[in-house]
Each structure stands twice: as structure tokens, then as C-alpha cells.
Amino acid sequence: MTYVTFPQEKSLDFVAIGRLCIDLNANEIHRPMEETMTFTKYVGGSPANITIGMSRLGMKTSFIGKIANDQMGRFIATYLERNAIDTSNVVTDRTGAVTGLAFTEIKSPTDCSILMYRDNVADLKLTPEEVQESLIAGAKVLLISGTALAQSPSREAVFQALNYAKKHGAIIVFDLDYRPYTWTSPEETAVYYNLAAEKCDIILGTREEFDMMEKFEHNPEKDDHITAAKWFDYSAKIVIIKHGKDGSIAYTPDGVGHRAKSFPAKVVKTFGAGDSYAAGFIYGVMQGWTLEKSMEYGSAAACIVISSHSCSDAMPTAAAVDDYIERCNRGEITAS
Numbered sequence: 632m633t634y635v636t637f638p639q640e641k642s643l644d645f646v647a648i649g650r651l652c653i654d655l656n657a658n659e660i661h662r663p664m665e666e667t668m669t670f671t672k673y674v675g676g677s678p679a680n681i682t683i684g685m686s687r688l689g690m691k692t693s694f695i696g697k698i699a700n701d702q703m704g705r706f707i708a709t710y711l712e713r714n715a716i717d718t719s720n721v722v723t724d725r726t727g728a729v730t731g732l733a734f735t736e737i738k739s740p741t742d743c744s745i746l747m748y749r750d751n752v753a754d755l756k757l758t759p760e761e762v763q764e765s766l767i768a769g770a771k772v773l774l775i776s777g778t779a780l781a782q783s784p785s786r787e788a789v790f791q792a793l794n795y796a797k798k799h800g801a802i803i804v805f806d807l808d809y810r811p812y813t814w815t816s817p818e819e820t821a822v823y824y825n826l827a828a829e830k831c832d833i834i835l836g837t838r839e840e841f842d843m844m845e846k847f848e849h850n851p852e853k854d855d856h857i858t859a860a861k862w863f864d865y866s867a868k869i870v871i872i873k874h875g876k877d878g879s880i881a882y883t884p885d886g887v888g889h890r891a892k893s894f895p896a897k898v899v900k901t902f903g904a905g906d907s908y909a910a911g912f913i914y915g916v917m918q919g920w921t922l923e924k925s926m927e928y929g930s931a932a933a934c935i936v937i938s939s940h941s942c943s944d945a946m947p948t949a950a951a952v953d954d955y956i957e958r959c960n961r962g963e964i965t966a967s
């Protein structure tokens with residue numbers, strides 16, 4: 632059964648809008664940040680990571696965002712270009728804004744956290760006038776990510792991108808990607824997330840992220856079916872609710888909850904799971920695969936990333952995901 636039909640006549644497979652920043656991942660793992668002395672620098676930001684994942688899987692990709700006019704900004708642009716991502720709508724800030732930094736603390740495979748430096752960041756300064764309509768008009772998929780809704784003018788830029796996507800028939804994917812740091816109140820967060828979600832075809836989030844969106848709803852049991860059902864009255868055709876290592880469920884308007892098996896992983900750290908899962912899943916549905924197969928592919932991509940030190944740099948190719956699934960099926964990979 633096909634739940635989403637992609638506009639095949641468009642030449643660009645995928646464009647994302649939002650955060651481009653830097654991850655500084657602790658080299659000395661299994662210790663707190665206070666005792667961590669060295670870090671490795673990677674491109675970061677959830678929508679950037681997903682775009683890198685899509686490009687590694689062989690899709691034609693582009694990014695809409697804003698970078699700082701400094702060495703970090705240039706590092707990001709160069710990395711995207713080296714990964715075959717079109718940067719024609721990556722704008723350079725001229726106001727002295729800086730690159731967002733995410734320092735990651737890896738205390739154990741299950742105890743990881745992120746310390747964010749996000750004051751005056753360039754990515755939140757993208758304006759609606761800077762979003763190129765022609766780019767979105769030529770894309771099969773537009774992905775938005777919740778963090779870009781946290782402040783103006785980036786918030787308006789995302790809504791403008793949504794208007795263009797609706798006008799030109801791109802499939803819209805919303806990765807909730809809720810990071811509390813840049814929001815001022817839970818009420819503001821819930822209102823803007825809900826307004827954006829109404830326009831989206833595929834919504835992906837963790838149970839906790841959907842709880843945040845349900846601030847003004849009645850769902851005391853945190854029932855996934857109730858959560859998903861609301862969105863089918865708007866534009867949604869697929870709502871995925873993720874439950875960490877317990878896997879994810881994709882709900883569809885026919886009331887079915889699709890589940891896929893998850894895979895074992897030798898976990899180094901948990902962050903990046905959601906981004907690689909999103910890339911693998913979107914790639915799968917764009918190939919016309921079943922939701923179950925697409926989710927399986929996302930889960931395997933996630934396992935590869937959480938078994939690695941980085942998020943962006945560890946995004947796998949299609950051959951690497953196929954190989955991981957085959958090795959799991961042969962029993963060659965066990966959980967850590």
C-alpha cells in the first residue's frame with residue numbers, strides 16, 4: 632500500500648531547512664564533561680545531519696540555511712559541498728552572528744547529553760525573503776525541523792518554505808527535533824509546533840516530543856493512536872512515534888500501526904539515532920518500499936550511527952546499510 636506519492640517529475644530529491652552547526656564530540660568517552668579535555672569537530676544540527684544522510688544514500692540534495700561569516704561557517708559549507716549537497720541557498724550572515732556549538736558528553740552508551748551554545752546563532756537569522764521559491768518548486772521533499780521555529784526570523788522562513796512546498800506540491804516531512812534551549816515557554820513551543828504540523832505529510836518524533844505538542848490536548852495515557860489520529864484530519868499521511876531502542880511505530884490514516892524489527896548495535900552514544908533513522912526511512916519510502924521495510928532501513932542506519940563517534944560523518948551509504956542488515960540477519964552483530 633502506498634501512503635505518499637512523491638512528485639517524480641522534480642529533479643531535486645530532497646531539500647531541508649534549518650540548523651547548520653558544529654558538534655564537538657568528546658574524545659575521552661565514559662566520563663563527565665568536567666573531565667573531558669579534547670573534542671573532535673563535526674558538522675551538526677539535526678536537519679543538516681539528515682541531509683548528509685540522504686546524500687550518502689545517493690539522493691540529490693540541497694540545504695536552506697544560514698551560516699556565520701567565519702571559519703566555522705566556511706567549514707560547514709565546505710563539508711556540505713564535499714558531500715555533494717547543493718549550497719546555493721546557504722546564506723552567509725553579515726550581522727556578526729556565530730555558529731551554534733553542541734558539546735556532547737558521552738558518560739556511557741545510555742547516558743549521553745548535549746551542552747548547547749546557541750546565543751546569537753546564525754541559523755536562527757535566516758529570513759523568509761532568503762528562502763528560494765524556485766529551489767523548493769523543484770524538490771520532491773521538503774524537510775523542516777522544529778528547532779528552526781524557535782525564534783524569528785527563522786520561524787517565518789520555515790513557514791514561508793512550507794507555503795512554497797504546498798504551492799508546488801512537494802511532500803513535507805516534519806522532524807520534531809525539539810531542543811528546549813532556544814524556546815521561551817512550553818506554551819509558545821506547543822502552539823508553533825502544532826501550526827507547522829498541520830501542513831505536513833509525514834511527521835516524525837519521539838513520544839516525549841509529541842507529549843510536548845499535546846500541552847493543550849487531553850491524552851492522559853499518552854496513547855500513540857490518539858496522538859497520531861489528530862494529524863490525519865489535517866495533511867498527514869504517516870505519523871511516526873519513536874520509542875528509542877524499543878523501536879518505532881508508523882501510524883497511517885487507515886488506523887494501522889506499522890512496526891518494524893529493530894537491530895542490535897554496539898552503542899557508543901545515542902545521539903544521532905533520530906537523524907539517521909529519518910534519512911533511512913525517507914530514502915525507503917522514496918524508493919516505493921513498504922513502511923515496514925523503510926523503517927527497518929532507518930533502524931539499521933541508526934544502529935550504524937550510534938555505533939560510531941559522530942552523527943554527520945558516520946551517516947552510512949546504501950551499501951553500508953545493506954551490509955549491516957545482512958550481518959545482523961547472519962547473527963554476526965550482537966547488542967553491546
Ligand SMILES: Nc1ncnc2c1ncn2[C@@H]1O[C@H](COP(=O)(O)OP(=O)(O)OP(=O)(O)O)[C@@H](O)[C@H]1O
Pocket residue numbers: 837873874875876877878879893894895896898901902903904905906908929930931933934937
Ligand atoms: N540502543 C539502540 N539500539 C538499537 N537501535 C536503536 C537504539 N536507540 C535508537 N535506535 C534506533 O533509532 C531509532 C530512533 O531512535 P530514538 O527514538 O532514540 O530517536 P531520537 O530520540 O530522535 O534520537 P536522537 O537521540 O538523535 O535525538 C529507533 O526507533 C531505533 O530504531
Ligand SMILES: O=C(O)C[C@@H](O)[C@H](O)C(=O)CO
Pocket residue numbers: 650652653654674675676677680733745810902903904905906942943
Ligand atoms: O541538535 C544539535 O544541534 C546537535 C546535533 O548536531 C547532534 O548531532 C545531534 O544531537 C543529532 O541529533
